[in-house]
Amino acid sequence: MGTIHVLTRDELRSSVGLGQGELEAIQAVYPLISAGRAQMPPIMRIDVAEHHGEIDVKAAFLPGDDGIAVKVSAGFFDNPSRGLPSLGGLMLLFDARTGTPVAALFDGGYLTDLRTALAGAVATDHLAVPDASVIGIVGAGVQARLQLEAVRLVRPVARVQVWARDPARAQTFVDEVTRDLQLPTVVAPTVAEAARDAHVLLTTTPTEEPLVHVDALHPGLHITAIGSDAEHKQELDVEVVRAADVMVVDHRGQSARLGELRAPVAAGFDDAEAVELGEVVTGDHPGRRTTEQVTVCDLTGTGAQDTAIASLAYERCRHEGVGMVVDV
Amino acid sequence: MGTIHVLTRDELRSSVGLGQGELEAIQAVYPLISAGRAQMPPIMRIDVAEHHGEIDVKAAFLPGDDGIAVKVSAGFFDNPSRGLPSLGGLMLLFDARTGTPVAALFDGGYLTDLRTALAGAVATDHLAVPDASVIGIVGAGVQARLQLEAVRLVRPVARVQVWARDPARAQTFVDEVTRDLQLPTVVAPTVAEAARDAHVLLTTTPTEEPLVHVDALHPGLHITAIGSDAEHKQELDVEVVRAADVMVVDHRGQSARLGELRAPVAAGFDDAEAVELGEVVTGDHPGRRTTEQVTVCDLTGTGAQDTAIASLAYERCRHEGVGMVVDV
Structure with missing residues (x-):
């Protein structure tokens, strides 16, 4: 044959x-x-x-x-x-x-791990401030590590602060990143501390209860949410999506069904306000307009x-x- | 790994x-x-x-x-x-x-070819008269041949009559079956002639216009319809389904969507009247009750x-x- x-x-x-x-x-x-x-x-x-x-x-x-x-x-x-x-x-x-x-x-x-990490790098490349160097990470698993490595393709990462539900896993992550990537890396005691002074916050957990609340936001922050890919998962509080100056998604319909648009839409958020990453990549949408804006990108993963x-x-x-x- | x-x-x-x-x-x-x-x-x-x-x-x-x-x-x-x-x-x-x-x-x-042919044999085994020996076939492709061979697992096939849209293909089928299976086989000039005196009629075409009409029915006939597996296909006229004493399907929902129940249901046929093949296999439904009944089984194919x-x-x-x- x-x-x-x-x-x-x-x-x-x-x-x-x-x-x-x-x-x-x-x-x-x-x-x-x-x-x-x-x-x-x-x-x-x-x-x-x-x-x-x-x-x-x-x-x-x-x-x-x-x-x-x-x-x-x-x-x-x-x-x-x-x-x-x-x-x-x-x-x-x-x-x-x-x-x-x-x-x-x-x-x-x-x-799948690889394309998910690369998608995160595409989002950061188009949405984070140009000289982003402080990276906060929520979660300490395989994607946390891969996302960090992928971001280094597009930004001059200088410092990392990681929060995980299990502090021992966070410490292991810190030890491994320090050893393997020679990057100053610390455990953050809370999600808000992981986001503090960060230019980019990467959320990589399968949580069903939002971990990122508005207290984590500050001018210039970009968040990439990687974890939610099912109807019951949610990493970002609805107020985080509402507060974002630019809300970007890989696929509007899928994000509204399985991702970080699901809970906001249920709470009255108009998903037409969300921009698709493709529109930012082509320049049809400007993405971030100032270094003060807060940007969010939700990646649900696509075929x-x-x-x-x-x-x-x-x-x-x-x-x-x-x-x-x-x-x- | x-x-x-x-x-x-x-x-x-x-x-x-x-x-x-x-x-x-x-x-x-x-x-x-x-x-x-x-x-x-x-x-x-x-x-x-x-x-x-x-x-x-x-x-x-x-x-x-x-x-x-x-x-x-x-x-x-x-x-x-x-x-x-x-x-x-x-x-x-x-x-x-x-x-x-x-x-x-x-x-x-x-x-897929194999399981489709075997499904046909299961249907014939449970629904045709016990001594079925005359087989009519509509279509002359791969499934026509495989269905015929599979029926021989469950009935003493003695004679075959085949109709196909292209008479040359029907003749090739006759020549090959005569040679390979040593079965008396003839080309039928019409579908009704293929069904005439047959105990079993096997329909194996991707036709979108019904080929089997009520003039093909006679007491004791069993029809297995294999061809339709998509919204636009239909081998049996709606009146054939209405006239059947027992209408059997492999999967009720799928037959109503993709198979021979689709057109009848659109014309008002109650698909609850259809029996699933599994009910006949277990004996929960008796299937054929007399040697005079007309039975029909539609196979859409399942995962x-x-x-x-x-x-x-x-x-x-x-x-x-x-x-x-x-x-x-």
Whole structure:
């Protein structure tokens, strides 16, 4: 029938990472989303209640793109007790001209982590003050670390202050960042302290109770909220969204359903006031107008980003001869 | 991270086919569907208008089952001009306890063809008269042939009469069946002639204009309609459904949306009159009560069947050491 390129997590890690090419590939999808040109059907979800798990399928087609990615993500929350990670998954890439499967990317969630971090960098690049150097972080997990590293692609990060619900995890984060990135990093005792004097606040938690309140806001702050991607999650208090001078979202409809626009809209906020990141990327919307404004960007994650990173990873692996080609 | 079992079309063909074990695996899903126990989210669809193609994703979880299959099907209608088949696809199998991907089945649509044919055999087995031997067929494609072969698992087929829109294709079908299966087979000049004296009529076309009208009905006939699986398709005239003594469907909601219940319901037919195949399989509904009744079964195809055949194929390949195990 043909061949399929099988790529493992390690091979994918060696081919794509937090680089400028990857950043540009992710940035390029936002104008397509905002122009309504990215085809992204609603997320498919299977709940496996008997094993505390769920499987989600996302897919997207970007007109003019050679590939269509279908991503299957699994979240099974009893896995740690079996010595397995809770989150996993893979992506399939199809030829957009013929529908033929061309690659199976067994990334175990790596490409999702990567595109999420790069999306954060795109948001900061377009919305934070130009010389942003103090970064506050809420949460101390994988995304907290990746977001921090990605922001360094676009701003001269000089100092980091991190808050996490579990102070021990915050301290571990501080130790690792200090050691690995040689960045002065401290534990903040509260979310407001993490935001204090910060130019950028990155929120990376799956919280269901808002953690960021208006007391964290100050002139010039930019917040990127990464955590909420489901109907029950919310990191930002409704008043934070109301107080923002510019409220940006990756995808208006999705943010209103699954992200930080959901609670504000329920409380009467007009989601037409929110700007899509694609409009800021193209310059159709100016984004931040002064160094005093407070800007917020909510990222819910899109299938278009999955297609962009999967296409790039496959192209690089193919070009470099990485991976196994299987006759099927 | 782990391993994944990669299986090619040829390997899958050598492991599962039109056999009794396969028939039982497919039959076993219908009671789960009818009991509302099969979890089947709505089909995800991406239209690739610029290349006359579409990609569909189906998935299902059967409680108690070890696996969850996600099927990606592609239909790209310019492919024949490139020397490629129009239809293709693959299935992924996940461990239902951990969400871990266990197998990638590059079947190119073979498993779908197979489970569709076996579903037809289940319907005939439960609804046709016990000694059904004369089979009428509408259509002369891959499913026409597979449905005929599958019916032989459950009835003593002695004679075949086939109608197709293109008489040359009907003749080729007759020649091949006569040669391969040693079954007396003739071309029927009309659909009504294909149904005449037949015990079973199998309709296998993607027609948008009904081909089977009430003039094809006679006492004792059973019809299995396989073709319609989309909002614009319809093989049976509304009056055929109204005239049936027993109207059976694989999945009531799906048949009313995509199958042979759609047009009747629009014309006032009460879909509560339709029986689900699972109710007949369990005996909760008697199905055919006399050898004189006219029975109809509409099969739209379900993700539950995909999960059943994918699980069986994987188990057999694993047991027999077929396929390649890849570290990912």
